[in-house]
Amino acid sequence: MNSEQKRWLIMSLVATIFLSNSSCYNVHGSPQVPCYFIFGDSLVDNGNNNQMASMARADYLPYGIDFSRGSTGRFSNGKTVVDVMTELLGFDDYIQPYSNASGSEILRGVNYASAAAGIRDETGQQLGARISFGGQVNHYVTTVSHIVRILGNVDSAANHLKQCIFSIGLGSNDYLNNYFMTDYYDTSHRYNAKQYANILIRQYAKQIRILYNYGARKFVFNGIGPIGCSPNVLAEHSQDGSTCVAKINSANQMFNRRLVSLVDNFNRNLPNAKFTYINNYAIFLDLIIHPHKFGFKVTNSGCCGVGRNNGQITCLPFQTPCENRNNYIFWDAFHPTEAASTVVGWRSYNAASPSDVYPIDIRRLAQL
Structure with a gap:
């Protein structure tokens, strides 16, 4: 093993041990930011779909088999990337899903993510109920009105929100459960891959401007990972079951490049806001x-x-999963294990390589 490999392995092991043996980092102090708002899909959903008429649910074992609170609706054996990030930011508890959040606890943030959700409203409709990006943003607007009432006035609410981190991670379903699902959707017939990426980015940007107009100032854009390498895609489209599907990954990269450009655009043109991009594609491909x-x-x-x-197919109810879960990158057909999420979360927070983030990592964003 060369020195570079040893360095990465040591970093991974330290991060895994540190996270797995602590429910939070900043037990005796304040978190690095006062609140953390999360928008996304099943990669970070922590229970918003539990009461929905949806096939995209994870509120049953073996989901949560390694999580301290059991099957909460997380599509993982344990923590998701945002759970890891919550710990790294020093919060003393995980961010509550919108479906459960109430009272003053919303001041520390809300998780609006919904499994099967996309940037486009119709994305994931074959799976049943879900909350699209637009719906999640509408829920945030409602939350802001509650925050104004709790803090007493708009200025106090604005001062609070400008310090928070807003994490957005959508787009995977717009490809997996829309563009490349030709039996249900006609988007691939109406648009080529470049046109579709442009349409997604325009819709994405529209929602971001709403968040900005309602107080958001510190943004994290999470790029799409190499979903052409997920077990589902490999099973359905890879000839040998192990070679990543280039057509799908190429389309994802088109979206990601435009997301990076959007970071530059917004950093130039939205006053007092800071945007950064997490290169999930490169990080996860490295794994x-x-x-x-x-x-x-x-x-x-x-x-x-x-x-x-x-x-x-994702985990079946009460199915017995593998025992050596830390050896697996993927927990089910689409979602990473807690072990993989720990590495991704660590590199998002404290970039191990210049290519991990653009232009800054989440640790530095929190300090601004």
Whole structure:
């Protein structure tokens, strides 16, 4: 093992041990920011879909098998990336889902994420109920009105919100559960990949401006990961079950490049706001290409699920998952294990490589 591999492995092991043995970092102090607002899909949903008429739910075992609170609706065996980030930012508890958040606890942030959600309203409709990006932003606007009442006036609310971090991670479903699902959607017939990426970015930017107009100032844009390498896509489209599907990854990268440009645009043109981009594509691809650097052994199948390479269906209720979960990058057909989320969260917070983030990592964003 060369020195670079040793360095990455040590970093990963330290982060994993540190996170797994502490429910928070800043037990005896204040968090680095007063609040953390989360918008996204199943990668970060922590319970908003639990009461919905939806096939996109994870409120049953074995989901949450390694989580201290059990099956909460997280699409993981344990923590998600935003749970890891919450700990790194020093919060003394995880951010509540919008479906449960109430009273003064909304002052510390809300998780609006919804499994199967997309930037486009119709995305994921074949799975049933879900809350699109636009719906999540509407819920945030409602939350702001409550914050104004709690703090007493608009100025106090604005001063509070400008210090918070706003994390946005959508777009995966707009490809997996829209553009490349031709049996249900016609978007791939109406738009080529470049046109579709442009449309998504315009809709994305529209929602971001609403968040800005309602007090958001510190933004984290999470790029789409290499979903052409997920167990589901490998099972459905890869000839050998292990080679990533270039067509899908290429489309994702088109979106990500435009998201980086949007960061530049907004940093220039939205006063007093700061935007940064997390390069989930590069970070996650590093795990897949160099798994042994991070202690992983299985890259092309999920720890639970059925079908070829455990890639066609997510965890079935009360299914027995693999025992060596820390060896797997993927928990089910789409979602990372807690072990993988820990590495991604750590590198998002404290960039280990200049390519991990643009222009700054979340640690530095919190300090601004």
